[in-house]
Amino acid sequence: MLHHELIPAVKALHGGMRPLMVMLHGLGDSIEGYRWLPEAMALPWLNYLLVNAPDDYYGGFSWFDYPDNYKPGVQRSRKLLFELLDDLRAKGFQAEQITFGGFSQGSLLAIEIGLRYPHRFAGIVGISGWVCEPEKLLKELSPVAMQQRLLVTHGTLDPLVPFAMVRGQVRQLQAAGLNVKWHEFVKVHTIAEDEIVVVRDFVRAGYGNGLMD
Numbered sequence: 576m577l578h579h580e581l582i583p584a585v586k587a588l589h590g591g592m593r594p595l596m597v598m599l600h601g602l603g604d605s606i607e608g609y610r611w612l613p614e615a616m617a618l619p620w621l622n623y624l625l626v627n628a629p630d631d632y633y634g635g636f637s638w639f640d641y642p643d644n645y646k647p648g649v650q651r652s653r654k655l656l657f658e659l660l661d662d663l664r665a666k667g668f669q670a671e672q673i674t675f676g677g678f679s680q681g682s683l684l685a686i687e688i689g690l691r692y693p694h695r696f697a698g699i700v701g702i703s704g705w706v707c708e709p710e711k712l713l714k715e716l717s718p719v720a721m722q723q724r725l726l727v728t729h730g731t732l733d734p735l736v737p738f739a740m741v742r743g744q745v746r747q748l749q750a751a752g753l754n755v756k757w758h759e760f761v762k763v764h765t766i767a768e769d770e771i772v773v774v775r776d777f778v779r780a781g782y783g784n785g786l787m788d
Contacts, residue, residue, distance in 0.1 A: 599681025
């Protein structure tokens with residue numbers, strides 16, 4: 576099982592609801608790089624699960640080899656994340672109450688998992704990543720993929736993951752009928768403050784009415 580850490584919500588909800596945001600880091604990062612997220616999101620009813628990738632990488636971790644021959648690593652990490660999600664469901668976190676998100680490599684996997692996992696999520700968030708083999712993915716969508724909500728954000732100045740490539744991939748997903756919201760920001764390969772506002776609104780909307788901020 577992947578190493579992970581649950582950060583409980585500040586405020587518990589009645590009625591058995593356990594909203595959870597799973598966040599996957601980028602290349603060379605770790606759980607430690609995302610401890611700021613709960614405070615920045617400012618959604619006190621939301622639990623967070625921070626996850627380390629399986630491979631050591633210069634003091635951090637990696638989800639797959641990059642840039643050469645990365646697809647086998649994507650498949651392996653997908654399997655590990657499916658197992659993690661199944662374990663979460665067994666522990667009482669319903670899939671429809673989980674927002675699945677990631678940055679860079681983690682974004683690729685969030686989209687990969689979100690459109691292949693056979694249960695509907697509250698939402699899928701991909702920040703500064705890309706889509707692994709979009710044509711193949713569209714042929715292998717889960718039965719609930721068309722019901723998934725996706726938010727994909729990217730920086731117009733990103734020097735690592737080309738903006739135009741990602742925008743084109745998102746358009747492919749949208750043209751296939753998937754519910755993908757696209758937001759672009761004037762930023763490099765990072766998470767911007769105004770981007771957090773967009774992510775927060777998207778996450779909140781995935782849980783419907785009745786949640787107090």
